[in-house]
Amino acid sequence: MAMSDARYKLLGGGQYPSECDEDAPVPPALPVPFCRCEPGNQLAEVKQSRHPKTAGRAFYICKWNDSLNPCHCLFFQWIDGPDKFDPRIRLFPYYRSESWAFNEFRRWVPPPLNPPPMTEEEKQEAAIYRVNNPPKCHCGVRAKLQRPNIGVPPKFTPFFRCSLKTRDGWPACDFNEYIYGPRSHWSTEEEVREFESGKKPWPCTTTPSLRCKCGILATKGVVPSELGYGYYCGNSYGEYWEGRTCDWEWFEGRYELMLQLGRTKEPWKSRDTLNRKLKIRKDYQVTLPLESFLSGPVLQDLRREYGKKAAEKATLEDCIVYWRRNRSKYPRPLTDR
Ligand SMILES: [Zn+2]
Ligand SMILES: [Zn+2]
Numbered sequence: 001m002a003m004s005d006a007r008y009k010l011l012g013g014g015q016y017p018s019e020c021d022e023d024a025p026v027p028p029a030l031p032v033p034f035c036r037c038e039p040g041n042q043l044a045e046v047k048q049s050r051h052p053k054t055a056g057r058a059f060y061i062c063k064w065n066d067s068l069n070p071c072h073c074l075f076f077q078w079i080d081g082p083d084k085f086d087p088r089i090r091l092f093p094y095y096r097s098e099s100w101a102f103n104e105f106r107r108w109v110p111p112p113l114n115p116p117p118m119t120e121e122e123k124q125e126a127a128i129y130r131v132n133n134p135p136k137c138h139c140g141v142r143a144k145l146q147r148p149n150i151g152v153p154p155k156f157t158p159f160f161r162c163s164l165k166t167r168d169g170w171p172a173c174d175f176n177e178y179i180y181g182p183r184s185h186w187s188t189e190e191e192v193r194e195f196e197s198g199k200k201p202w203p204c205t206t207t208p209s210l211r212c213k214c215g216i217l218a219t220k221g222v223v224p225s226e227l228g229y230g231y232y233c234g235n236s237y238g239e240y241w242e243g244r245t246c247d248w249e250w251f252e253g254r255y256e257l258m259l260q261l262g263r264t265k266e267p268w269k270s271r272d273t274l275n276r277k278l279k280i281r282k283d284y285q286v287t288l289p290l291e292s293f294l295s296g297p298v299l300q301d302l303r304r305e306y307g308k309k310a311a312e313k314a315t316l317e318d319c320i321v322y323w324r325r326n327r328s329k330y331p332r333p334l335t336d337r
């Protein structure tokens, strides 16, 4: 969003350096400064630079620094001097808009060297050993083996991850190793050459791939609730989201939508939800079972489970919802497409 000159000046335009000013003064890190936003008690947050001239150096910035957010100010202050310059940070992806309160900030430090390459036999041997002697995660507990495999040949390598869970079901720490050993952290020399020659963008310009709750790389598409287009459990396959191990899904504006639906009363809530689904189905050509199938076998199953009364009231949409919840009951193909 474009800013007027007056507003630009008010928010500190022209007064503050930015992360490309490598020689800007370095004040003491504490106390945490306030930024220029109103009300005036907004503490600045911390980021670590990915700029080629200042990479690795931590700095304070307005907490609304996301360029999509129109209500940010231009506050900037170095925390680190040039001695903290470490261009290797540019090889590691990060979330561009992410910033941290000073006391929550965890500095990026270079990860250990890549593990040496293993032959298939070595991998198998190591896997057998590690299944019996699971590695410990960063929290110090035995890591849990995840086997997200589906299909033949398996699409994912089993991996160890933290066995503790946060309140909302995520692993407590980001420990993540293959069944046979640690993963590679660093780009290969060939990849680095490609970044340097400009054939590929530097990893610092991309964000890491999203993972679903169960730790598998997320899949992009119409989400299973059909309320949006975004990401959902990566263990899904096929047109009907078969194989899903968790119900995690995310799409742009999901949070706002849930708030809005939460405030809406029936019957408008159901109507709004349905309209949205219909639009998504149309926009992305979502595959559905034949109507005769829904009002036939699916409705019969619904009736068996919920009784005659419920079945009489059930709409086609209810049948679709029932069918989605019980995907494994129904053999494919479900449509004649
Ligand atoms: Zn600000
Ligand atoms: Zn852990």
Ligand SMILES: [Zn+2]
Residues within 6 Å of the ligand: 212, 213, 214, 215, 216, 232, 233, 234, 235, 244, 245, 246, 247, 248
């Ligand atoms: Zn999942």
